Amino acid sequence: MKQLKIGIALCLTVATGLSGLSSAKAAIDIKSKSIIKIKKGPKGSEIKELDSLGVKNDKDSLVQVAFRKIKKADLLGGVSVVNLSQLMEKNYATYSLENLEALAPGFHGNIWGNSSYLVLVDGVPRDANNIMPTEIDQITVMKGIGSVALYGSRAAKGVVYITTKRGGNYGQRVNVRANAGVNVPTAYPEYLGSAEYMTLYNEALRNDGLSSLYTPNDIYNTSAGANPYRYPNLNFYSSDYLKDSYNRYDVTTEISGGNDKAQYYTNLGYWSNGSLLNFGEAADNGGANRFNLRGNIDMKLNRIIKLNVDATASFYTGKGVNADYWGSAATVRPNRFSPLIPISMVENGDDPSTIYVNNSNYIIDGKYLLGGTQLDQTNVFGTIYAGGSNKSISRQFQFNTGVDFDLNGLLQGLSFKSALAIDYLTSFTQGYNNNYATYQASWNNYAGFDQISALTKFGDDSKTGIENISSSYYRQNIAFSGQFDYNRSFNRRHNFSGTLLGYGFHIGESGSYHKTNNANLGLQLAYNFSQKYYADFSSAYVYSARLPEKNRGAFSPTISLGWRLSEESFLKDNSAIDNLKLTASAGILNTDLDITNYYLYQGYYTYNDAAWYSWKDGQLVHSFDRRRGNNFDMTFPQRREINFGLEGSFFNNSISFSGNAFFSQTKGNIVQPTSLYPNYFSTGFPVYSDIPFVNYDNDQRKGFDLGLNFNKKLGQTNWSLGLNGTYYQTEARVRASDNQFVDEYQLRVGRPLDAIFGLQSAGLFMDASDIANSPSQSTLASGGVKPGDIKYKDQNNDGIVDTRDEVYLGRGGWSGSPLTLGLNLTAKWKNLTFFALGTGRFGAFAMKNNSYFWVDGQDKYSAVVRNRWTEDTKSTATFPRLTTGTSDNNYRNSDFWLYSTDRFDLAKVQVSYQFPARLLGKGFIREFGAYVNGFNLLTVAKEREIMELNIGSAPQTRFYNLGVKAMF
Numbered sequence: 001m002k003q004l005k006i007g008i009a010l011c012l013t014v015a016t017g018l019s020g021l022s023s024a025k026a027a028i029d030i031k032s033k034s035i036i037k038i039k040k041g042p043k044g045s046e047i048k049e050l051d052s053l054g055v056k057n058d059k060d061s062l063v064q065v066a067f068r069k070i071k072k073a074d075l076l077g078g079v080s081v082v083n084l085s086q087l088m089e090k091n092y093a094t095y096s097l098e099n100l101e102a103l104a105p106g107f108h109g110n111i112w113g114n115s116s117y118l119v120l121v122d123g124v125p126r127d128a129n130n131i132m133p134t135e136i137d138q139i140t141v142m143k144g145i146g147s148v149a150l151y152g153s154r155a156a157k158g159v160v161y162i163t164t165k166r167g168g169n170y171g172q173r174v175n176v177r178a179n180a181g182v183n184v185p186t187a188y189p190e191y192l193g194s195a196e197y198m199t200l201y202n203e204a205l206r207n208d209g210l211s212s213l214y215t216p217n218d219i220y221n222t223s224a225g226a227n228p229y230r231y232p233n234l235n236f237y238s239s240d241y242l243k244d245s246y247n248r249y250d251v252t253t254e255i256s257g258g259n260d261k262a263q264y265y266t267n268l269g270y271w272s273n274g275s276l277l278n279f280g281e282a283a284d285n286g287g288a289n290r291f292n293l294r295g296n297i298d299m300k301l302n303r304i305i306k307l308n309v310d311a312t313a314s315f316y317t318g319k320g321v322n323a324d325y326w327g328s329a330a331t332v333r334p335n336r337f338s339p340l341i342p343i344s345m346v347e348n349g350d351d352p353s354t355i356y357v358n359n360s361n362y363i364i365d366g367k368y369l370l371g372g373t374q375l376d377q378t379n380v381f382g383t384i385y386a387g388g389s390n391k392s393i394s395r396q397f398q399f400n401t402g403v404d405f406d407l408n409g410l411l412q413g414l415s416f417k418s419a420l421a422i423d424y425l426t427s428f429t430q431g432y433n434n435n436y437a438t439y440q441a442s443w444n445n446y447a448g449f450d451q452i453s454a455l456t457k458f459g460d461d462s463k464t465g466i467e468n469i470s471s472s473y474y475r476q477n478i479a480f481s482g483q484f485d486y487n488r489s490f491n492r493r494h495n496f497s498g499t500l501l502g503y504g505f506h507i508g509e510s511g512s513y514h515k516t517n518n519a520n521l522g523l524q525l526a527y528n529f530s531q532k533y534y535a536d537f538s539s540a541y542v543y544s545a546r547l548p549e550k551n552r553g554a555f556s557p558t559i560s561l562g563w564r565l566s567e568e569s570f571l572k573d574n575s576a577i578d579n580l581k582l583t584a585s586a587g588i589l590n591t592d593l594d595i596t597n598y599y600l601y602q603g604y605y606t607y608n609d610a611a612w613y614s615w616k617d618g619q620l621v622h623s624f625d626r627r628r629g630n631n632f633d634m635t636f637p638q639r640r641e642i643n644f645g646l647e648g649s650f651f652n653n654s655i656s657f658s659g660n661a662f663f664s665q666t667k668g669n670i671v672q673p674t675s676l677y678p679n680y681f682s683t684g685f686p687v688y689s690d691i692p693f694v695n696y697d698n699d700q701r702k703g704f705d706l707g708l709n710f711n712k713k714l715g716q717t718n719w720s721l722g723l724n725g726t727y728y729q730t731e732a733r734v735r736a737s738d739n740q741f742v743d744e745y746q747l748r749v750g751r752p753l754d755a756i757f758g759l760q761s762a763g764l765f766m767d768a769s770d771i772a773n774s775p776s777q778s779t780l781a782s783g784g785v786k787p788g789d790i791k792y793k794d795q796n797n798d799g800i801v802d803t804r805d806e807v808y809l810g811r812g813g814w815s816g817s818p819l820t821l822g823l824n825l826t827a828k829w830k831n832l833t834f835f836a837l838g839t840g841r842f843g844a845f846a847m848k849n850n851s852y853f854w855v856d857g858q859d860k861y862s863a864v865v866r867n868r869w870t871e872d873t874k875s876t877a878t879f880p881r882l883t884t885g886t887s888d889n890n891y892r893n894s895d896f897w898l899y900s901t902d903r904f905d906l907a908k909v910q911v912s913y914q915f916p917a918r919l920l921g922k923g924f925i926r927e928f929g930a931y932v933n934g935f936n937l938l939t940v941a942k943e944r945e946i947m948e949l950n951i952g953s954a955p956q957t958r959f960y961n962l963g964v965k966a967m968f
Contacts, residue, residue, distance in 0.1 A: 064140050064163045066150040066538070067123075067483055067499055067522070074528065076536055076560040077583035077645025077660055078144020080104035080707070084136045085165060090826060090835040090912055092179065092933055092963055093133040094248075094271075096162060099907050102822025102839045105658065105705035105724045106143045109816040111158030112662055113701040113728040113753075116593060118148075118155045121162045122310065122400060124421040124479045125154075125505055130314055130396055131162060134177060134252045135267050135294055138163040143660065143705075145641040146560040146585035149538040152503065152520030156591035156639045164310070166296050167256040167263030174968040175254040181961030184245045185276065186936065187948040188955055189852055190863040194233040194335035195223035197861050203870070204882035207786070222335065227450045229345065229371075230443045232338040236329035246274030246287070248959070260300070267294040276954065280364075280385035281321045288318040288392075306404040311397075318392035322433055323383035330851050330952040332380070333860050339381035340368035341439050347451040361461035362386040362436055369455070372438025377458035382438050386461075390431030392471075398423040400479075413488030413496075421505075423477040429470045435462040472510065479505035483522075495531075499524040514598050519543045534562030534583070544592040548601045548632045558587025566648070576650055583645035590636035595670050600693040601634040603627075628672060629681075629692035637668045637695065659706040665733065668695030673736030696736045699753055703728025703818075717829045724822035730754065743796055745807050754812035756845060758893030759792040759805055764869050764877060777801045781889035788869035788881025790890045809895050813844025817901065831916055837908040841901065848897040852951045856887040903941035909934050927967040935959035 062069040063081045072081065082103045084093075093099075101108040111117045119128045140161040142148050148155040192200065198219050202212035222231040250271035258264055275286025292314040299307045344367065346353045357363070362370055362385065370382040378387070400421035407414040442454040483501035490496070504519035520543060526536040539557040565571055566580040605624045643662035649655065672693045674682060682689040705726040712719050730753040738747045748755065765771050765787050775794035777785050779802040795805040811818060821840035826833065848854075852862045861882075869877035880890040910933035920928060936958045941947055950956055 064138060064161055065142065065147060066159075066524075067481070067501060067503075068485065068497075073531065073579070074534070075647075076144075076146065076534055076562045076585065077647070077658075078106075078142065078147045078560075078585055078643055078662075080106055080141040080143065080658075080705075082139045082141075084133060084139055088133060090833050090931075091837065091908065091910060092931060092961065094250075094935075094959075096128045096131050096133055096136060097139070097160065098133070099822070099837055099839060100139065100141070100160075101726070101820050102724060102824055102837050102907065103722075104139070104141045105707040106660065106726050107141045107160070108726050108820035108841075111141065111143050111160075112664065112703065112705075112726075113730050113816070114157035114664075117158040117160055118151065119160050119162070120151075122164055122421075123161075123419060123481065124398070124400055124423065125477060125507065126162075126398065126423065128160070128162065131164070131312075132252070132267075132269050132271075132292060134254065134269060135164050135292075136162055137165045144560075144585045144643045144645075144662070145587040145589055145639060145664075146536060146538050146558040149540050149556055149558040149587060149589060150499070150501065150503070150522040150524055152518055152522070152540040152542045152556070153544060153589075153591040153593065153636075154505075154518040156589050156593050164294065164296060165254070165256070165265050165267070166298060167258040167265040169258055169260055169263065172255065172257035175256075175965065176252070176968070177254075177963065177965040178251045179249065179961050179963040181248045181959055182245045183248060183274075183957035183959050185955040185957055187945065188237040189330070189949055189951060191235075191334065192861045192863065192865070193223075193235070194231070194333075195219050197334055198222065200861055200865060200868075200882055201884070204884045207788070207881050208884050210884070229338045229340070229342055229441070230450055232335055234332065234334040234336065234339070236325070236332070241279050242276045243274075243278045246276055248273045248961075258298070262297065262299045264298075265294075265296040267292070269293075275319075277321075277325060277384070280381075281387070281389045282325070282384050285319040285321060285389040288316065290314060290316045304406045304409075306406075307401070309401045311399050313398075314394075314396045316392075316394040316396075320390050320392065321384045322387045322390055322431060323380045325380055325384065326950075326953050328380040331860055333858070337373045337376050337379065337440075338371040339379070339385075340364060341371045341441050341452070341455070342368055345441075345450065345452050346455070347444070347453050350453060350455075353452065353455040356437075356439065356455050356457055359461075360437065361463075370436060370438045371440070372458055373440050374456075374458070377438055378436075379438070382436055386434055386436035388432040388434040390429050392427070392429050394425065394427035396423070396425045411486075413486050415485045415487075416483070417485065418482040419480065421477070421479040423475075423479075425475040426473070428472040429468075431468050431470070432466070433464070433468055435460060435464075437461050475507065475509040477505060477507045493530045495528045497524075497526045514545075517545065528562070530567070532564045532567040534560070534564075536560040536562075538587075540589075542590050542592075542636070544595070544636065546592045546595045546598050546600070547636065548634055550632070551635045554590035554636050556587070556589045558585060558589070560585040578649040578651070578653055580648040581646070583647075584643070585645075586642040587640075589639040589641075591639060592636060594637055594666075600628075600670060601631050603630040603690070603692065625687045627687070627689055629690040631692035631694055634670065634693065635668065635695055637666055637670065640665045640667060654711050655709070656711075657706070657708045659704060661704040662702060662728075664701045666699040666701075669697040669699065670695060671697050671736050673739075675739035676736050696734065697732070698734035700731040700733045701728055717827055720826040720828075722822075722824040726820045728818055743804065745795060746804070751808055752811045754844075756809045756812045756847065756893065756898070757806045758809050758847075758895065758898075759801070760795070760807055760809075761894050761896040762791045762793050764874070764880060765789050765791050766874055775799050775801050777889055780892070783885055785889050786881065787871075788874070788877070789887075790880055790894065790896050792894065806893070809893075809898055810845035811843060813846060813901055816844075817841035818843040821904075831914040833910075833912040833914075835908070835910045835912070836906070838904060838906050840904040842903075844901045845898050846901050847893060848899060848946065849891070849893070850951045852949065853897065854887075854891040856883050856885065856891065858884065899943045899946060901941075901943070901947065903939055903944070903947060905936065905940075906938040907936060909937060924968060925966055928964070929966075930964045931962075933961050933963070935961070 061072050063072050063075060065079060106112055119126060121131055142159040142161065148159050151159060198214035202214055205212055222233060252269040254267050256265040269292045272289040273287050275282065277286050294312045296310045297308065301307055343357055360369060364385055370385060372379055372382060400419060402417060402419040405416040407416055437457050437459045440456045441452045444451055444453045481501060481503040483499050486498040488496050501522040503522060507516040521541040524538045528534045537559050541553060541555050543553050545552060560583065562581060562583045564581045566577050571577055603626065605626050607624055641662060641664040643660055645660045647658040670693050672691055673696055674691055677691050681691050708723040710721045732748045732751055732753055735748045738749055741747055765785060767787050771785055774791055776799060777792060779800060792801045794801050795807055819842040823838045825836045851859060853864055855861055855865060865879055865882060867878040869881045910931055912929060912931035914929040939948060948956055
């Protein structure tokens with residue numbers, strides 16, 4: 001009886017300890033004869049410890065960090081984690097990192113202002129877009145220098161670690177998810193029709209002192225639209241060529257399970273995506289599809305050895321045509337040609353034209369020949385109708401395996417792990433290119449109606465039947481690691497861990513002679529006292545072949561400290577505080593990420609085939625030019641950083657937060673500083689330079705991130721609100737290029753790294769007198785300026801406006817907006833769940849510098865030119881005068897074209913319903929749910945119309961989706 005009471009008490013204690021972590025039932029493994037001990041952790045949580053083999057927590061509370069998993073409560077700051085497998089229950093996603101900035105503080109397209117972060121999938125460098133969200137268990141964003149140090153040089157700008165799902169010790173589960181959605185274009189560019197274009201082009205000619213090109217009769221007939229074949233009015237965004245929307249479908253099947261000896265996880269997925277194009281070959285050959293297969297297996301071979309074997313294959317096929325439709329939509333003028341010539345309008349008796357018709361291989365819809373001109377003998381429409389089609393094919397195969405050895409027999413707490421991965425990607429374009437003839441019609445109207453009196457033929461129809469293979473690409477990645485781990489607790493208070501590892505990867509790809517390599521040794525030592533005081537030393541010895549032989553290795557040390565204040569006597573009894581922890585990290589990480597090429601430390605000569613120099617009278621020979629000097633003292637640039645973190649939870653986890661403040665400098669960036677050397681070190685002809693690459697430029701980044709969560713039950717509804725924010729500043733601290741500037745306002749030092757420099761506008765020139773009384777802009781305008789051109793400020797008052805008058809205009813935002821906000825809201829009532837997600841980006845600017853805004857010569861005109869300068873609109877105009885010449889004065893960086901990119905996006909709304917288990921009974925289906933959601937639903941921004949436009953590419957879309965999921 002006494003033993004029974006002890007057993008019951010032990011079971012109750014275990015169940016109580018696990019209740020804060022999981023609703024799953026606890027069990028004791030009798031066969032292993034293990035004694036489960038309960039150890040006090042942070043307030044509000046209990047930690048399950050399995051004998052003396054180290055602390056083992058439930059899966060959901062473990063976080064993948066560099067080369068190990070640790071309890072979330074033991075993270076030392078600079079790390080954000082998203083449990084995507086849980087989030088997908090209410091937030092269906094189509095891309096692995098979708099809206100991650102709204103879910104993980106510190107990530108906003110970059111990590112703490114550093115671009116080019118390293119993406120790891122199960123520890124191997126891989127593409128984030130080659131893994132579907134349904135395959136992912138967890139995403140860890142490692143931001144702080146201490147969290148990335150073990151990965152060495154290639155992780156110097158942060159790491160996004162994607163952990164895939166694995167099987168478990170439970171019976172077999174089969175999860176099926178299916179989705180069907182529709183993409184609807186958000187906005188199309190607005191271009192002028194033919195009649196308006198011709199009118200304004202005539203105006204541009206007159207502005208240039210030239211005669212009009214288009215007659216009033218041509219303009220009238222075009223505007224009347226009676227015969228669009230004779231007077232074309234091309235609209236690339238017409239329903240004649242585009243659908244209103246296109247579909248996307250996907251289906252995923254997951255099979256998982258296992259026992260105490262082996263666990264397995266399998267994912268089979270397929271998705272297809274349509275296309276907006278709806279004519280010719282594009283109607284049948286648009287869109288893409290992808291099939292993927294993943295298998296993850298974990299096996300316990302014996303009490304010492306564990307093995308995992310993972311394999312993935314993905315097969316992608318993108319169907320397309322041999323033309324750039326969207327690029328042509330941004331450039332081809334509306335009156336250029338008629339895509340189709342109606343056969344019915346060929347004049348009776350026009351035998352030559354009839355012969356063309358009878359011999360044509362391409363009669364479109366049985367009614368039309370392909371149109372063209374002498375200058376457009378092939379064109380985007382003809383090619384899509386008759387030019388053949390192509391397929392972009394990509395195949396990826398990924399394999400990784402690992403072996404774990406339990407070395408407790410040698411030393412308690414000791415283990416060894418090794419991992420090997422081999423990935424292979426190949427892609428190519430497979431296509432058939434057909435030749436086709438186009439025709440230009442000669443029109444008459446002598447019968448009182450339009451007729452084609454003759455056809456001029458360009459080219460011939462032919463199908464070679466030859467398959468063309470192009471754009472071949474391959475990439476191979478081999479990654480490996482081996483590590484000794486030590487984990488040991490003494491007296492349940494002193495917790496030690498350590499890792500000694502070797503890690504590297506080797507990526508070779510077509511078109512690149514040198515392979516991308518990363519190799520380093522790592523050492524990590526950690527200690528915590530009763531989960532109250534923490535210390536972690538993480539370091540790497542890195543190696544790079546991009547540096548001189550004597551400087552190819554370097555040591556990168558970091559240290560992190562943590563203090564759980566909530567366990568101190570002055571806070572321990574405060575019932576409002578569940579957890580409060582302060583962390584700090586500092587370190588130096590040597591990196592070659594920004595060394596752009598190999599052998600930059602070595603000077604070289606090159607044979608100059610384009611220029612020559614006379615070494616003898618009367619004889620010319622080609623030259624050997626020196627292009628740079630030697631610098632065998634070149635060393636690694638360094639990321640030097642200190643960061644502080646604070647995290648906590650209050651009122652039984654009703655409120656939780658985490659925040660980090662960081663200060664980082666990148667010292668010794670590699671540049672070739674021309675301005676630091678005498679001018680005789682380099683010459684323009686023959687091209688010569690003896691200036692070496694040196695460690696000189698320094699950058700600085702500082703800022704903070706914050707995550708805040710509220711959880712509250714009101715009535716029968718559970719509410720959850722998450723707020724995430726990141727703010728950072730970048731600054732150029734040292735710049736070799738600043739020596740070329742005379743005026744302080746042009747210095748790059750003290751400015752953001754993505755600073756936009758340009759001229760300050762002072763409106764538009766009103767008349768000739770205004771031009772005469774203003775500083776000269778002749779150096780900016782090859783043809784001189786005229787009324788209606790942009791007037792600029794003379795910053796240095798030298799009477800001339802040139803590039804020396806460019807000033808700082810604002811942050812460019814190429815590395816992300818300085819302030820990023822994310823918001824997510826969940827409301828759960830019984831089996832109904834509402835989820836909404838929004839993102840905000842603020843503080844950056846961009847230039848209206850694409851072909852939609854910068855129009856001159858024979859460019860296509862967009863709707864913005866309607867606000868152009870004319871004599872009648874000079875007081876209200878917001879756009880410069882039109883010209884058929886080169887408007888080099890107007891179309892350059894200036895605040896005239898600057899606009900704010902501040903925006904808030906309602907990125908996702910989803911409503912989900914989980915059918916009650918009582919309705920399903922005990923049949924084949926164990927769980928069943930359905931959901932409907934919308935993506936990219938709303939943008940709130942002053943410049944929304946600009947930011948929603950895609951120029952020269954397919955339009956942005958809103959996506960509406962219906963999905964179902966079931967477990968069997």
